[in-house]
Amino acid sequence: MSDLVLDGNAAAGILHAVYGAEMTLAVGTCDSCAIAGPVGAVRLYRSAGLVLRCPHCDAVLMKIVSVGERVWIDSRGLRTLELSSEPAG
Amino acid sequence: MAGAAVLGRLGWRTASIAEVRPETPRVKTIALEVPGWPGHRAGQHVDIRLTAEDGYQAERSYSIAAPEDGERVELTVEEVDDGEVSPYLTAEARAGDELEIRGPVGGYFVWDSDYPGPILLVGGGSGVVPLMAMIRQRGAIPTTLVYSARTLGDVIYRDELERLAGGGLDIVLTLTRTQPQGWAGHSRRVDAELLAAVAPPPDQRPLAFVCGPTPFVEAVALALVDLGHDPGLVKTERFGPTGT
Amino acid sequence: MPPISRGFRGKRRDAPADRVPPGQYVTPDFPVLSAGPTPHRPIQEWDFTIVGEVDELHRWSWDEFQALPTETVTVDIHCVTRWSKLDTTWEGVSVDTLLEGIETEAEYATAFCDGGYTTNLPLEDLTGGKAWVASAYEGEPLDPEHGGPARLLVPHLYFWKSAKWVRGLGLSATDEPGFWESNGYHLYGDPWREQRYWGD
Numbered sequence: 001m002s003d004l005v006l007d008g009n010a011a012a013g014i015l016h017a018v019y020g021a022e023m024t025l026a027v028g029t030c031d032s033c034a035i036a037g038p039v040g041a042v043r044l045y046r047s048a049g050l051v052l053r054c055p056h057c058d059a060v061l062m063k064i065v066s067v068g069e070r071v072w073i074d075s076r077g078l079r080t081l082e083l084s085s086e087p088a089g
Numbered sequence: 090m091a092g093a094a095v096l097g098r099l100g101w102r103t104a105s106i107a108e109v110r111p112e113t114p115r116v117k118t119i120a121l122e123v124p125g126w127p128g129h130r131a132g133q134h135v136d137i138r139l140t141a142e143d144g145y146q147a148e149r150s151y152s153i154a155a156p157e158d159g160e161r162v163e164l165t166v167e168e169v170d171d172g173e174v175s176p177y178l179t180a181e182a183r184a185g186d187e188l189e190i191r192g193p194v195g196g197y198f199v200w201d202s203d204y205p206g207p208i209l210l211v212g213g214g215s216g217v218v219p220l221m222a223m224i225r226q227r228g229a230i231p232t233t234l235v236y237s238a239r240t241l242g243d244v245i246y247r248d249e250l251e252r253l254a255g256g257g258l259d260i261v262l263t264l265t266r267t268q269p270q271g272w273a274g275h276s277r278r279v280d281a282e283l284l285a286a287v288a289p290p291p292d293q294r295p296l297a298f299v300c301g302p303t304p305f306v307e308a309v310a311l312a313l314v315d316l317g318h319d320p321g322l323v324k325t326e327r328f329g330p331t332g333t
Numbered sequence: 334m335p336p337i338s339r340g341f342r343g344k345r346r347d348a349p350a351d352r353v354p355p356g357q358y359v360t361p362d363f364p365v366l367s368a369g370p371t372p373h374r375p376i377q378e379w380d381f382t383i384v385g386e387v388d389e390l391h392r393w394s395w396d397e398f399q400a401l402p403t404e405t406v407t408v409d410i411h412c413v414t415r416w417s418k419l420d421t422t423w424e425g426v427s428v429d430t431l432l433e434g435i436e437t438e439a440e441y442a443t444a445f446c447d448g449g450y451t452t453n454l455p456l457e458d459l460t461g462g463k464a465w466v467a468s469a470y471e472g473e474p475l476d477p478e479h480g481g482p483a484r485l486l487v488p489h490l491y492f493w494k495s496a497k498w499v500r501g502l503g504l505s506a507t508d509e510p511g512f513w514e515s516n517g518y519h520l521y522g523d524p525w526r527e528q529r530y531w532g533d
Contacts, residue, residue, distance in 0.1 A: 004367050004478075005303060006327045010150060012194035013136040016099040024197035040197020041325070047368040048413050048493045048513050058370060060449070065517035067530060072517030103336050139338040145358060146335075147343050171362070173344045187336040 008042035011050055014064060015039070018071050021083065031079040032059035039081075052077075101138060101189040102126070106182055107161065112245045116215065117179045118154060118165045123190055126160045129153055131222035132199040132298065132326075135162065135192035139174060149174040152219035152300070152326070153193060156226040162190065165245060167215040198298065198326045200227075207231040207289040209297040211279060211309050214238060216301025216328060221246055223298065224253060233259040233288055233295075237279050237305070239266035261287045279305070281312040291317035296324070303327040352409060353417055354524035360416040363479070368512065371477045372447035372498050379482060381466065382501035383431065386439035391431075395482070401426045404465065408488035410495070411524040423486055425467030428459045428502075439504035443511060444485050447498040451511035453520065454487065454494055456504065463489055466499060491522040491529070 008024060015023035024040030035056045042061055045051040049065035054077070061077040075081070104121040111117050134152045155163040168179040182188075200208065200223040208230055210220040217236050224234060238244045241264055254260045263275035263283065277283055289295040297318060299309045306327045314320050348359040376395050383391040393401070405424045411417045443453045458464065467486040468475050475481035480497030487494045493513050514520050519528040527533060 004330060004365060005370070006329055007197075007325055009195045009197045009326055010134075012134070012196070013099070013150065013191050016194050017191065020099075022194065022196040024195055038197055040195070043370075045367050045369055047366045048518060049516065051368045053369060060369070063512075063516045065513070065530075070517070070530065072531075074516045101335070138335070139341045139343075140335045141341050141343060142337055145343055145345065147341075171344075177338070177341050181340045182338075186339050188338045189335055 004045060006044040006046070007040060008038075008044050008052055009040040010044050011052065011064070012040070014050065014066060014071075018064070018066075018073065023083075027082040028061060028078045029080040029082075030054040030057060030059055030061060031077050033057040034079070036080075036082075099191060099194070101191050104162070104188055104190040106184050106186045106188070108184055109179075109182060112165060113243055115168045115179070115243070116165060116245050117168075118163055119178055119182065121162045121164065121188075121190065123160050123162050126162060127193075128157045129162070129193035130196075130199045131156055131226050132219050133193040133195045134198075134219065135164070135190050135194070137164075137174070137178075138189040138191070139177065140189070147174050153222055154218050155222055165215065165218045165221070195326075198300075198324055200296075200298065202226075202228065202230065204230075204296045207233065207293055207295045209288050209295040210234045211284075211288075211297065211299045211301075211313075212236050213279070213301025213305035213309075214243070215245070216299075216305065216326070217245055219300055219326060220298060224250075224258065227258065229257055231257045231259075231289075233261065235261045235263070235279055235284065235287060237263045237265055237301070240264055241269050241272075259287070279309050279312070281316055284309070284312055285316055288313075288316075291319070294319065294322060296322050298324050298326070300326040301328055303329055348417075348419060352419055354411055355527045356415060356529075357411055357417040357524065358415055360418060362416075363418060363421075364412070364414075364416060365478045366412070366414065367478075367497070368450055369448045373477065374447050374498075376482060380500070381431070381483070383435060383504065384501060385442075385503040385505050386437050387504055388436040391435060393431075398426065398466075398468075398483070401430055403468075406465065406486075408486075410488050410492050412492040413518065413522070413529050422471055423465065423467040424469035424472075425465030425483070425486055427462065428464040428466065429462060431466065431502075432460060437504050439506055441505050441508045443503045443505065443509055444494075444496040444499050445501055445503060446496050447500055449512075450496055450498070452485075452494050452496045453509050453511045453514055454490070455508070455521075458487065458490065459502070463487065489523075491519075491524050493518060494522055 029036040043053040052062040063074040065072045104123040108120040138148045151164040154165040169175045345358040379395045407422045409419045465486045468483045485496040485499040
């Protein structure tokens with residue numbers, strides 16, 4: 001296993017900046033193996049951009065490239081993303 | 090609710106350093122004042138951005154070390170050999186200096202005080218930092234900290250941990266490189282055997298937070314699952330390759 | 334304008350301006366950046382193929398590849414994440430050697446790799462002594478972390494084009510955006526014209 005891998009949680013800052021909400025508890029379903037889990041628990045690689053990979057099958061879930069105010073996101077590897085709103089109070 | 094998800098764009102805020110205080114020879118706690126800080130939860134982290142005079146920028150993430158305290162945010166930073174940001178924060182930065190902070194973020198690695206079971210915290214080196222934020226606000230929740238450091242001198246927050254131990258907080262220290270004369274504690278790596286001996290057993294369904302260098306976190310997470318812990322109850326925060 | 338962090342410099346080294354493209358900084362390190370886990374393909378299973386718009390598939394096993402003539406080159410490399418490393422020495426097979434005698438009308442190529450990474454380049458940028466399939470760095474076999482057993486080396490373009498764990502080239506009439514080019518990074522990537530992102 002590579003020393004370089006981090007948890008999806010490490011991308012919390014950029015994800016929140018882009019989506020406007022805390023995303024690490026959102027549940028993503030991998031389009032390759034159909035297993036679902038929290039975004040905070042996926043595998044994160046840092047390269048020319050961020051690459052989030054499925055912790056079960058290593059398929060690419062998301063690619064994120066950001067510079068200044070511009071962000072490109074490829075989330076084809078995520079079949080579904082389930083978010084729930086914070087409970088009131 | 091303090092630190093709840095804030096809808097809307099999350100941007101960079103300016104923070105100023107209030108205090109830099111040593112924890113161990115290579116580790117310092119940086120206390121920041123952040124006007125407008127919305128509060129945070131134990132386990133969350135922040136992104137820090139430094140800008141040089143010519144515009145060059147570097148960004149790193151650091152775990153928050155202490156519970157919510159108004160506009161004050163404390164980070165504990167270990168100097169990484171040949172690092173770019175940590176040598177600045179630990180050796181150069183002083184009260185009054187400014188940097189940018191984005192956060193708090195990382196809802197996944199947050200300790201939820203509603204969890205109806207014991208908490209298991211496993212930290213390697215500076216991985217103890219977010220776990221310390223949890224310990225500092227644990228109340229009466231039964232908590233076990235398994236903390237691996239190279240030597241006694243490398244144990245961050247040592248005095249405070251000694252003071253806080255007891256009353257449901259179990260502290261298990263393992264010193265993996267050298268131990269002081271007469272050391273009666275552990276010296277093995279945090280492996281299945283050590284965890285089986287000291288951690289709450291799987292049938293108590295402890296919620297586990299594992300933090301530290303990537304190889305440490307992976308070995309511990311695997312060991313916990315091998316021992317029968319539910320993988321869904323093992324939360325990991327890998328810090329990346331070990332700084333030499 | 335963000336606040337300046339007094340006294341912060343980072344790990345940059347000074348270097349002559351004509352060696353450093355705009356917006357780059359020279360680093361003494363060789364940062365390891367990866368889009369995924371390091372593949373560990375057994376060397377008996379490794380091959381390099383040239384496919385697509387070609388007369389026939391061309392294939393070299395590792396042994397056949399090792400038998401090809403190599404060159405040792407010292408080049409500067411420029412990563413789009415802003416670090417540059419000067420005077421890096423590599424040993425590899427020139428792509429000219431691999432394409433020798435191959436009939437094609439293709440103008441573009443996509444490098445494909447173990448792990449699924451791809452990057453696209455004009456064929457012109459892979460020929461004329463501008464590109465290699467490198468298997469040694471600083472006199473040692475290329476570390477898996479840095480792309481071993483073999484990676485593409487195209488130093489005149491941003492280093493994301495120097496694909497790690499390269500397994501072959503697909504030749505085509507059209508320019509097909511690769512892994513990063515399809516998500517914000519420039520199709521061509523000339524560091525001297527600072528072509529980092531779409532629209533640059």
